[in-house]
Amino acid sequence: MLMGHQTAEQIPTYDDIYAAQQRIKGQIRTTPVLFEPQFNAALACELWLKCENLQRTGAFKFRGASNAIARLEETGRKGEVATHSSGNHGAALALAASVHKRRARIVMPDNSVPTKIEAVQRYGGEVIFCAPTQQQREKGLADLVAEGCIPIPPYDHADIICGQGTAVIELAKQCPELEVLIAPVGGGGLISGSAIAAKALLPGIEVMGAEPEGAADTALSLEQGKRVEQFTPDTIADGLRAMVGVLNFEIIRKHVGGVITVSEAGIIDAMALVWRHFRMLIEPSSATVIAAVMTQPELFAGRRVGTIISGGNIDLERLPFKP
Amino acid sequence: MLMGHQTAEQIPTYDDIYAAQQRIKGQIRTTPVLFEPQFNAALACELWLKCENLQRTGAFKFRGASNAIARLEETGRKGEVATHSSGNHGAALALAASVHKRRARIVMPDNSVPTKIEAVQRYGGEVIFCAPTQQQREKGLADLVAEGCIPIPPYDHADIICGQGTAVIELAKQCPELEVLIAPVGGGGLISGSAIAAKALLPGIEVMGAEPEGAADTALSLEQGKRVEQFTPDTIADGLRAMVGVLNFEIIRKHVGGVITVSEAGIIDAMALVWRHFRMLIEPSSATVIAAVMTQPELFAGRRVGTIISGGNIDLERLPFKP
Incomplete structure (x- = not known):
């Protein structure tokens, strides 16, 4: 049996991420x-796009959810799972649970992207709608836990962080000479796992976050030296509206060099640019990493930059850019 | 120096395709x-999607164009190149030429998808519009040749066929146990190169074509035992409106087991299904291969099927399916 870290609240190590990769x-x-x-x-730099938009369920979130479910299986813990999610973690958990014939119940804000709601349901997840606030999301989940569901949080959990970090194990093999890595920051699951893996596998790498100005709670938290607890997000990047998690912030503080904030217009321009050059539609949350390069080109000029394109679940009927 | 086949009109061998791969x-x-x-x-079968929609320029055509230009370079033939194209070959030739600082002039039907026109121009190609008929396309190109341009035909040429076939050299390595391969049939460049490579590398493989009912000149030609010379295409699959080439048809007759025709509704359903499951927008021409499986499921049930997703250059403002 694979060994894992001891508690959900403990900062995982690279070995934990490696174990997650073996598991999933x-x-x-x-x-x-x-x-x-x-x-x-x-x-004006060398960019490598790690295409998690082409991951199963259309986002990196399937890595973390798969690891969390695999850990339950390993430890013999039976029962329904539940989470709150604007969509990608919900779809990921629904599919990861269905692989092991578990029922999954997903609390979703009622302004979620229709494509994401449809995906959760298609993967067999049961959707429970709530008002689009952090408080209501958490209350919805607490109610399900009170009914006996096992909560699988979207980011603030070592199993999730380890699962997300597996993307960088692959990337380090695919592009061993990266100098910088940029990942989007929402709850911080992706960037925290990525940063731990990157620091272990890519000597001298600099890890940067990208965050919409309208959801820049992590940039603000870093500036203030502690995690801010109140922030009302307002951004097109629906996957990044959550506030950074406690464990995630601790890891970010330790391993991430900085968080670049990007405008809504910058996000939209980046989506259009990726469509033109790669014929991929990436979701606004993903586009923040490209927008970061466009916003602060001097930080990246001439460097070898890895970017994690976190997902591709967008609403085709509401494309924010003119093709 | 790499050896190539001797003439453009001769059926290439697998060795010629291998040489093309080394070249490009x-x-x-x-x-x-x-x-x-x-x-x-x-x-109800095992499908592998070879994603040429993620090839440079958004389509497999960049393989053939790159090989054709590389051959000109090898033989020291200088000068501008020209072609006629509904878009993908034009964009591919523009980029392939620009790599070697050659000027490329592209005759395009005036009903071409705007995204494709924009791409040709972005890659540095010069667009010359014509009426959307095979005759007018050929006349436009003949005029450019009269001015001294080197014609790079879109499919009916050994260099192009060899370039396109390189996709299957990769695929055979990625999925060595395929039982069936399906490729779209327009002019026949992709399927003819693919069939030669597949027959050489994948013992026992069956190669099938997919064609829209409204552009089923190849299916009709196979039925009649000779290449039909008159056919007015009417299909959403803009990349497949060209008639099958002479050399291409000869290869198809020899190596392709059959061509499955698919309806317009089938193409649109297949596009939607690929979007839902893979979060990729594929162009209608590409969707024919998935539509073929949906149309004749009994031919593929339980089998390991490779499909070439030929391109992803679609007009986002005119998506034919409801997401």
Whole structure:
């Protein structure tokens, strides 16, 4: 049996992420990394796009959810699982649970992207709607836990962080010479796992976050030296509206060099640029990493930059850019 | 120096395709192959999607164009290149030429998808519009040749066929146990190169074509035992409106087991299904291969099927399906 870290609240190590990869490798896809000289010329650096938009369920979240479910299986803990999610973690948990014939119940804000609601349901998840606030999401989940469901939090949990970090185990093998890594920051599951893996596997790597100005609670928290507890998000990047988690913030403080904030217009321009150069529709949350390069080109000029394109679950009927 | 086949009109061998791969491997992307158990369950067979929609320029055509230009370079033939194209070959030729600082002039039907026109221009190609008929396309190109341009035909040429076939060299390595391969049939460049490579590398493989009912000139030609010379295409699959080439038809007759025709509704349903399961927008031409499986499921039930997703250059403002 694989050994894991001891508690959900403890900062995981690289070995924990490696163990997660061994645990989930039969379920997840090794996602491709794309490189395009013309795109690089436009952005004046060498960019590698780690395409988690092509992960199963259309987002990196399937890694964390798969690891969390696999841990329950390992420890013999039976029962329904539940979470709150604006969509990607919910869809991921629904599919990860269905692989092991578990029922999954997902609390979703009632302004979730229709595509994401449809996906949760298609993967067999049961959707419970709530008002679109952090408080109502958490209350919805607490109610399910009171009914006996096992909560699988979207980011503030070592199993989730370890699962998300497996993307960087792949990336380090695919692009061993990266100098910088940029990941989006929402709740912080992706960037915290990625940072731990990157620091272990890519000597000298600098890890940066990207956050919408309208959901810049992590940038603000770093500035204030402690995690802010009140922030009302307002951004098109629906996957990044959650506030950074406690464990996640601790890891970010330790391993992440900084968080670049990007405007809504910058996010939309980045989506359009990726569509033109790669013929991929990426969700606004993903586009923040490209927007970060466009916003602060001087930080990246001439460098080898890895970017995690976190997901591709967008509402085709409400594309925010003119193609 | 790499050896190539002797004339453009001669049927290439697998060795010629291998030589093409060596010639272009520094320019092209090794495209990913995606596999999704839930998608397979929906279609009752095991499908591997060779994602040429993620090739540079958004389509497999960049392989053939790169090979054709590389051959000109090898033989020291200088000068501008020209072609006629509904878009993908034009964009591919523009980029392939620009890599070697050659000027490229592209005759495009005036009803081409705007995204494709924009792409040709972005890659530095010069667009010359014509009426949307085979005759007018050929006349436009003949005029450019009269001015001294080197014609790079879109499919009916050994260099192009060899370039396109390189996709299957990759696929055979990525999925060595395929039992069937399906490729779309327009002019026949992709399927003819693919069939030669598949027959050489995948023992016992069956190669099938997919064609829209409204552009089923190849199916009709096979039925009549000779290439039909008159056919007015009417299909949403803009990349498949061209008539099958002479050399291409000869290869198809020899190596392709059959061509499955698919309806317009079938194409649109397949696009929607791929979007839902893979979060990729594929162009209607590409969707024909999935539509073929949906149309004749009994031919594929339980089998390991490779499909070439030929391109992803679609007009986002005119999506034909409800997401």
